[in-house]
Amino acid sequence: MSGELLLHGGLVLDGSGGPGVEADVLVRAGRVAAIGTGLSAPVVRDVTGRVVCPGFVDIHTHSDLTLLSDPRGLSKVHQGVTTEVVGNCGLGVTALAPGAPVEPIRQAVGYLDLDPAVAWSWPDLAGYLAALAGAGPGVNVATLVGHLALHATVVGFDDRPAAPGEIDTMCGLLGEALDAGAVGLSTGLVYAPLPYVRDVELLALAAVVAGRDRIFTWHVRNYDDDLLDSVGQAVEIARATGARTQISHLAAVGRRNWGRVRRALDLVDAANADGCDVGVDIYPYLHGNAPLSQLLPAHVQEGGPQAWAPRLRDPAVRAEVRAAWADRPTGWDELTLSWTIRPAPDPVVGQSIADLAAQAGSDGVEVALDLLAELGNGVLMTAGGRSADDLRAVLCHPAAVVASDGLALDPDGVTGAGVPHPRSYGTFPRYLHRYATDLPDAVRRCTSAAAARVGLRDRGLLRPGGPADVVVFDPARLTDRATFTAPHQLAAGVELVLVNGVVTIDGEAHTGSRAGQVLRGGTA
Incomplete structure (x- = not known):
C-alpha cells in the first residue's frame, strides 16, 4: 500500500x-x-x-553485509526501525584504496560477515551504495566510512605510524567518500590495525570530516581500565578540529570500573560547555557483543588475521598472551560464544568459555587461544561485566541517544544462525518498555535526536x-x-x-x- x-x-x-x-x-x-x-x-x-x-533511527548498526543477504531487515523493522546507519566501529566495507585486495579486509571485518554468499564486488563507496540500492532494502540505509578499510588498504596491517603521504592519501579517499554520500567516518581503535594509529592521523581525518560538517564516531580505544583516557582522546580530537563527535556504546566493563561512566560523561559535558559537539549512544543491555579477537593484545594482531591466527599456535606467543590476560577485568564465565564460521549448529555456540574449559579439563586462556588460532575473526562472543547504574546514567544523559549496535537479521535464514546478542531484535521496544520514564523524550532519543547526530535532517x-x-x-x-x-x-x-x-x-x-x-x- x-x-x-x-x-x-x-x-x-x-x-x-x-x-x-x-x-x-x-x-x-x-x-x-x-x-x-x-x-x-x-x-x-x-x-x-x-x-x-516517527520510525526509529538506529545510528549504530553493523548491517553492512546482512542487508545484502536479506534486504528486508526483519529483526530491525519488526521493532520499528525504519533507518539504519552502517559502517560503525571502523568496521565498514568502504572506503578502500583503488585496486586493494578485498579478502584481507573481509577477514578483518569478519564481525559483519555472516553470509559467505554475499558478493563483495563494489570498488568504492558509490559502488557500495549502488549495491544497497540494487538490493532493494526494506529500511532506509546510510553509511559511515570505516577507518579500518581506509587505513589497512593504504598503510597495511603493520604496527607503524602512517607516513605523511599515506595520511594525505587517506584524507583524499575519505573526502571522496564523503562527497559520494557517506554521513561521516567511524573508527574502532581496538580492531587491528587501528590500535596502531597515532593522533596525527586521527587529527587529519577529523579535519576532513569537520570540513564537510559530518560526524566522527568512535569505538574508543578501551572500555575497561583505561576508559577515561580513551574517551578523553576522542574529546581532545573534537576540541582540536571541531569535528562533530559521537562516542559509541558508552559503558564501563568490569566491576572494578563501575562508576567511571559518570566521569566519562563529565568529560563530554565539559567539551560541550566549551562549544564542542560531542554525543554518546548506548543500547539497553548489560552485555556487549564483539569478536573474541578483541581480547588480544594489539601487538599480537599485527599483520591481519591471516598472520596472527596461526601465530597463536606458537607456545611463546601463547605465554605472552596468558601474561597479558592475567588481570582481565571480566571472567571467562562472563564471555559466551555467540557465533562461529563453522557449519551450524556448532556445539560451542551458546556456551561460556569457562564451561568449555571445564569440559576440556583446561582453562579459559587455552580455550580462547585455540578458538582464535583456528577461526581467526570468525568467532563472536557476548560479554558481561557492566553496571545497571552506569547504563541508566547514560540513558538519562542529555547528550545520549539510543542505538542498537546490532545487525539486521533474518531469524529463518543464514543470518539467523547462532545465539547473537538480542539487541538486534529488541533494542527499541526494550528501551521504551523498561527504561522510558518520559515517553515523548524517549521517542525523541530514538528518532529526531539520533537522526540529527548523523545529519539526517529529513528523518526522525x-x-x-x-x-x-x-x-x-x-x-x-x-x-x-x-x-x-x-x-x-x-x-x-x-x-x-x-x-x-x-x-x-x-x-x-x-x-x-x-x-x-x-x-x-x-x-x-
Whole structure:
C-alpha cells in the first residue's frame, strides 16, 4: 500500500520531544500530507489507544553485509526501525584504496560477515551504495566510512605510524567518500590495525570530516581500565578540529570500573560547555557483543588475521598472551560464544568459555587461544561485566541517544544462525518498555535526536511534507522477546510500520514490501 492512508485517533508523538496529541496522520505518496483532525482518506486505519511516532533511527548498526543477504531487515523493522546507519566501529566495507585486495579486509571485518554468499564486488563507496540500492532494502540505509578499510588498504596491517603521504592519501579517499554520500567516518581503535594509529592521523581525518560538517564516531580505544583516557582522546580530537563527535556504546566493563561512566560523561559535558559537539549512544543491555579477537593484545594482531591466527599456535606467543590476560577485568564465565564460521549448529555456540574449559579439563586462556588460532575473526562472543547504574546514567544523559549496535537479521535464514546478542531484535521496544520514564523524550532519543547526530535532517520527525517513516505501537504490549539464550524472537507490540509511506509491518507481520532508500550525507 503506497497511496493515501489515514491513521485515525492515535496519540501522535512527533519525535520532537513535545507532548503527545490525539490526532490523525494523513499519508499520501510516501509523505506525511497532514497532521490534525477532521482529515479523510480512502483508506482509514483506526489506531485509537496506540502511539503514532516517527520510525526509529538506529545510528549504530553493523548491517553492512546482512542487508545484502536479506534486504528486508526483519529483526530491525519488526521493532520499528525504519533507518539504519552502517559502517560503525571502523568496521565498514568502504572506503578502500583503488585496486586493494578485498579478502584481507573481509577477514578483518569478519564481525559483519555472516553470509559467505554475499558478493563483495563494489570498488568504492558509490559502488557500495549502488549495491544497497540494487538490493532493494526494506529500511532506509546510510553509511559511515570505516577507518579500518581506509587505513589497512593504504598503510597495511603493520604496527607503524602512517607516513605523511599515506595520511594525505587517506584524507583524499575519505573526502571522496564523503562527497559520494557517506554521513561521516567511524573508527574502532581496538580492531587491528587501528590500535596502531597515532593522533596525527586521527587529527587529519577529523579535519576532513569537520570540513564537510559530518560526524566522527568512535569505538574508543578501551572500555575497561583505561576508559577515561580513551574517551578523553576522542574529546581532545573534537576540541582540536571541531569535528562533530559521537562516542559509541558508552559503558564501563568490569566491576572494578563501575562508576567511571559518570566521569566519562563529565568529560563530554565539559567539551560541550566549551562549544564542542560531542554525543554518546548506548543500547539497553548489560552485555556487549564483539569478536573474541578483541581480547588480544594489539601487538599480537599485527599483520591481519591471516598472520596472527596461526601465530597463536606458537607456545611463546601463547605465554605472552596468558601474561597479558592475567588481570582481565571480566571472567571467562562472563564471555559466551555467540557465533562461529563453522557449519551450524556448532556445539560451542551458546556456551561460556569457562564451561568449555571445564569440559576440556583446561582453562579459559587455552580455550580462547585455540578458538582464535583456528577461526581467526570468525568467532563472536557476548560479554558481561557492566553496571545497571552506569547504563541508566547514560540513558538519562542529555547528550545520549539510543542505538542498537546490532545487525539486521533474518531469524529463518543464514543470518539467523547462532545465539547473537538480542539487541538486534529488541533494542527499541526494550528501551521504551523498561527504561522510558518520559515517553515523548524517549521517542525523541530514538528518532529526531539520533537522526540529527548523523545529519539526517529529513528523518526522525513526523511533519507535513516529510517522509512517511511511521511506527504505530501498542504501549500496553510493546516489549522485547529476544533473550540471550533464545535471541531470534521478533519484538511484540509494533503493529504497523510504514517505510517511505509503504506499509511494511501490518499486524506485526511483514508485508513483503521493501521501500527503503539509500540516504546520503550532505542532502536534506
